[in-house]
Amino acid sequence: MPRRIPHSTHWGAFTCLVEEGRIVGTEPFKDDPDPSPIIPSIAEWARPDRRILQPMVREGWKPGGAPGPRPRDGNDRFLPVSWDEALSLVAGEITRVGRDHGNASIFAGSYGWTSCGRFHHAPTLLKRMLNLVGGYTGHVDTYSIAAGPAILRHVLGSEDACTGRATTMDTLPGHTETLVVFGALAPRTAQTEAGGMAVHLLPEMLRKLREAGVRVVHVSPCKDDLPDWMEADWWPIRPNTDAALLLGMAGEILREGRHDQAFLDRHTSGAGPFLDYLAGKPDGTPKTADWAEAITGIPAAQIRELSRTLTGTRSFLSLSWALQRAHHGEHVYWSALGLAALIGQIGLKGGGVAYGFGSLNGVGGPFGEGVSPGMSQGPKPIDSFIPVARISDMLLSPGAAFTYQGETRSYPDVRLVYWAGGNPYHHHQDLNRLQEAWQRPETIIVQDPMMTATARRADILLPATTSLERNDIAGTRRAEHYVAMHKVIEPMGEAKSDYDIFSDLARHLGLEAEFTEGRDEMDWIRHLYQLSADYVASATDTRLPAFDDFWNEGWAQIPMTRDNTYLAAFREDPEANPLPTESGKIVLGSNRIADLDMPGFPSHPSWQEPAEWLGMAEAGDRLHLISSQPPGRLHSQLETGPASREQKRKGREQVRMHPDDARARQIGDGDTVRLWNARGQCLATAQLTETVRRGVLVLPVGAWLTQDRDGGLDLSGNPNVLTLDIPTSAYGQGTSAQTCMVRLEPVAANDRDSIDIYQKEIDALIRRDGG
Ligand SMILES: Nc1nc2c(c(=O)[nH]1)N[C@H]1C(S)=C(S)[C@@H](COP(=O)(O)OP(=O)(O)OC[C@H]3O[C@@H](n4cnc5c(=O)[nH]c(N)nc54)[C@H](O)[C@@H]3O)O[C@H]1N2
Ligand SMILES: Nc1nc2c(c(=O)[nH]1)N[C@H]1C(S)=C(S)[C@@H](COP(=O)(O)OP(=O)(O)OC[C@H]3O[C@@H](n4cnc5c(=O)[nH]c(N)nc54)[C@H](O)[C@@H]3O)O[C@H]1N2
Ligand SMILES: [Mo]
Numbered sequence: 001m002p003r004r005i006p007h008s009t010h011w012g013a014f015t016c017l018v019e020e021g022r023i024v025g026t027e028p029f030k031d032d033p034d035p036s037p038i039i040p041s042i043a044e045w046a047r048p049d050r051r052i053l054q055p056m057v058r059e060g061w062k063p064g065g066a067p068g069p070r071p072r073d074g075n076d077r078f079l080p081v082s083w084d085e086a087l088s089l090v091a092g093e094i095t096r097v098g099r100d101h102g103n104a105s106i107f108a109g110s111y112g113w114t115s116c117g118r119f120h121h122a123p124t125l126l127k128r129m130l131n132l133v134g135g136y137t138g139h140v141d142t143y144s145i146a147a148g149p150a151i152l153r154h155v156l157g158s159e160d161a162c163t164g165r166a167t168t169m170d171t172l173p174g175h176t177e178t179l180v181v182f183g184a185l186a187p188r189t190a191q192t193e194a195g196g197m198a199v200h201l202l203p204e205m206l207r208k209l210r211e212a213g214v215r216v217v218h219v220s221p222c223k224d225d226l227p228d229w230m231e232a233d234w235w236p237i238r239p240n241t242d243a244a245l246l247l248g249m250a251g252e253i254l255r256e257g258r259h260d261q262a263f264l265d266r267h268t269s270g271a272g273p274f275l276d277y278l279a280g281k282p283d284g285t286p287k288t289a290d291w292a293e294a295i296t297g298i299p300a301a302q303i304r305e306l307s308r309t310l311t312g313t314r315s316f317l318s319l320s321w322a323l324q325r326a327h328h329g330e331h332v333y334w335s336a337l338g339l340a341a342l343i344g345q346i347g348l349k350g351g352g353v354a355y356g357f358g359s360l361n362g363v364g365g366p367f368g369e370g371v372s373p374g375m376s377q378g379p380k381p382i383d384s385f386i387p388v389a390r391i392s393d394m395l396l397s398p399g400a401a402f403t404y405q406g407e408t409r410s411y412p413d414v415r416l417v418y419w420a421g422g423n424p425y426h427h428h429q430d431l432n433r434l435q436e437a438w439q440r441p442e443t444i445i446v447q448d449p450m451m452t453a454t455a456r457r458a459d460i461l462l463p464a465t466t467s468l469e470r471n472d473i474a475g476t477r478r479a480e481h482y483v484a485m486h487k488v489i490e491p492m493g494e495a496k497s498d499y500d501i502f503s504d505l506a507r508h509l510g511l512e513a514e515f516t517e518g519r520d521e522m523d524w525i526r527h528l529y530q531l532s533a534d535y536v537a538s539a540t541d542t543r544l545p546a547f548d549d550f551w552n553e554g555w556a557q558i559p560m561t562r563d564n565t566y567l568a569a570f571r572e573d574p575e576a577n578p579l580p581t582e583s584g585k586i587v588l589g590s591n592r593i594a595d596l597d598m599p600g601f602p603s604h605p606s607w608q609e610p611a612e613w614l615g616m617a618e619a620g621d622r623l624h625l626i627s628s629q630p631p632g633r634l635h636s637q638l639e640t641g642p643a644s645r646e647q648k649r650k651g652r653e654q655v656r657m658h659p660d661d662a663r664a665r666q667i668g669d670g671d672t673v674r675l676w677n678a679r680g681q682c683l684a685t686a687q688l689t690e691t692v693r694r695g696v697l698v699l700p701v702g703a704w705l706t707q708d709r710d711g712g713l714d715l716s717g718n719p720n721v722l723t724l725d726i727p728t729s730a731y732g733q734g735t736s737a738q739t740c741m742v743r744l745e746p747v748a749a750n751d752r753d754s755i756d757i758y759q760k761e762i763d764a765l766i767r768r769d770g771g
Contacts, residue, residue, distance in 0.1 A: 006554030041641025053493025055086035109139030112422015117472025122421030146734030147329030157580035162355035166566035175350025183320025184225030195476030248292025260344025270589020347571025362478025387733030425453035651753025653717025680721030
């Protein structure tokens with residue numbers, strides 16, 4: 001009889017079945033109606049050949065800031081060292097850099113999803129430790145959302161509308177008559193939630209919308225961003241042109257006098273300049289359906305009809321997060337708010353606009369009154385940060401000025417980088433540029449269970465356990481359960497838990513008592529659960545079970561807010577319930593942004609041409625590359641697992657394209673192709689499908705970068721060798737990952753499995769004594 005052990009991942013809670021210390025199966029959480037197919041892949045974590053099994057130091061590195069003999073290019077050998085040696089080196093480098101250059105020269109933003117346990121959350125523990133020794137340079141916002149929250153904080157006074165504490169999707173069926181989906185409402189992305197979740201909600205929500213007979217218009221380059229059975233009208237838009245479609249509809253509404261002037265007067269500020277822009281007063285170009293057709297490729301007649309339906313029915317706009325991971329992403333989100341304000345249904349049941357529905361499981365789901373049961377980072381001694389996606393800029397240009405939300409700051413002179421729980425060689429754009437930037441620091445420390453592309457480019461490598469090898473607790477404000485994550489297997493090799501690594505490091509720095517506060521793993525998990533339970537008790541009248549009951553049962557349910565309509569109270573009485581914005585109202589024309597006078601960033605919602613798009617003069621035969629979230633894994637995690645491999649063909653990622661684009665290049669289904677531009681090149685396997693708009697390529701993110709030594713051709717199909725590393729704008733400074741043009745050609749068959757190549761390479765880099 002296998003032992004049954006409760007555990008969780010970002011893609012769902014489950015019971016792990018273990019026999020003689022080996023994982024023999026997984027069973028999804030009993031109440032999960034739509035469990036993720038990624039769950040069984042966790043057995044990959046327990047394969048020793050996939051893991052870093054001991055602390056190591058790169059041969060071509062020297063401690064103390066002296067230049068090493070060889071670059072950090074992923075090809076240098078690693079030599080095993082003891083934990084004590086490794087942590088002495090790390091402590092020595094932290095102390096040296098802090099003393100000689102100041103703590104802002106230690107970069108520990110350490111962006112990444114790590115595993116879902118909130119106690120062993122590696123980036124949090126890293127920051128807690130460094131805050132005890134004088135601080136570090138961190139980051140603001142996320143790769144997921146940066147442009148979006150930056151603009152919404154200014155124009156709505158809060159980022160709630162895109163972080164899942166706003167309108168819940170359960171308010172739509174029965175009220176909404178017309179739903180326009182920009183991007184996706186895809187069970188594919190709703191598989192995951194940052195911090196885990198026990199029940200997958202989106203498929204059931206979509207079924208309810210279908211049953212309620214809501215008319216769904218789906219605006220996306222990809223038809224399968226909504227399940228077929230939703231029977232939506234598919235509008236295959238040119239990527240990165242949604243702002244023009246939104247503004248074209250707003251312009252039509254204004255031209256026909258169907259806008260809600262009373263709502264604009266009472267609930268918005270600065271509508272004047274916005275309406276003037278729509279009418280074409282400042283630039284001589286009225287924003288009409290015909291104008292929008294020329295930019296978006298969507299027929300004007302359809303745009304006009306929909307604009308009438310939006311004001312004639314109860315209508316709702318839903319925008320995916322992906323739309324703001326593009327050049328000028330701020331203005332896409334603001335344009336949707338502008339259109340929704342003209343329609344005048346914001347704050348009414350089933351009306352208005354939402355951002356991020358289905359991008360994660362919990363965005364648009366009921367939201368919790370719990371708190372994430374995470375560890376405190378402690379007080380921050382210094383206030384040094386960068387916008388998260390500006391890592392290469394920071395490393396390449398120390399001292400250079402950057403702006404963020406209207407403030408001017410400068411990049412620190414970073415000498416030491418410490419990454420725990422993230423994979424920049426997965427998540428960052430233009431990886432060849434990152435490779436150049438990555439040579440600048442004196443020392444790079446990476447703490448990860450896996451020999452990732454980032455780990456290969458570290459100087460000191462610290463092997464962390466996966467969540468399977470330790471106890472933890474999962475939970476977030478967007479999920480209905482705290483989940484007990486019991487230890488499933490013993491630690492592999494010499495790997496240690498993130499908490500133990502940082503506790504030991506704190507001891508080397510003379511700060512163990514401050515770091516641990518005298519608590520061990522189970523003391524902390526109990527303590528964090530109790531803090532959360534106390535919070536729930538104070539915010540609601542619910543008492544969560546005692547810790548031991550929670551731990552034995554495997555989960556505890558948290559009270560949730562359902563049936564929530566964002567801004568309902570503000571709509572009802574804006575004077576009594578003002579928004580925390582410059583005017584107390586929804587900002588459609590911003591005094592602050594006008595004062596900042598940023599080129600390409602007008603003070604009202606607008607259409608701005610992206611740096612690269614199908615409408616650009618130089619487009620030629622280039623195609624727009626969309627790099628979306630992978631169905632079979634989380635980012636780069638479990639890339640080698642069965643669910644991820646199932647999506648590959650000929651041992652590498654599949655790039656989806658329209659048959660016409662393939663035919664024009666003599667490409668057949670299943671052929672090996674090369675994607676390239678001035679920034680880089682990769683191989684992929686062609687998948688022909690009419691569900692992708694002509695002129696567009698879709699290549700999922702997350703393949704493990706596997707570049708050949710000369711020429712840098714990536715064999716795995718990693719889109720980030722191609723993507724553009726520019727900020728969304730000088731305001732939000734988010735990633736512009738979805739703004740990217742590439743060329744495509746067939747290549748002679750090259751069917752080597754990229755994961756096998758990767759595995760051989762890392763085996764050659766690390767000595768595996770005794771297997
Ligand atoms: N082109 C393009 N690029 C993108 C995107 C896109 O749409 N297009 N999307 C972006 C988005 S939204 C995101 S969120 C990022 C994601 O970027 P990341 O969050 O950096 O990606 P992950 O692969 O989840 O990296 C997590 C790392 O943590 C490690 N890890 C797992 N568990 C543990 C643990 O317990 N301890 C430690 N120490 N490490 C652990 C994993 O092995 C992995 O290396 O990618 C971004 N990049
Ligand atoms: N299985 C799985 N699920 C995940 C993740 C994962 O790695 N794996 N990652 C999670 C994370 S960290 C995040 S942040 C979310 C991201 O969630 P999203 O941002 O919603 O996910 P994406 O797949 O990047 O993009 C959704 C869709 O937007 C469409 N799109 C792209 N560009 C445009 C455009 O210009 N206009 C329009 N109209 N549509 C466009 C694409 O067709 C794409 O399929 O996903 C989460 N869910
Ligand atoms: Mo994300």
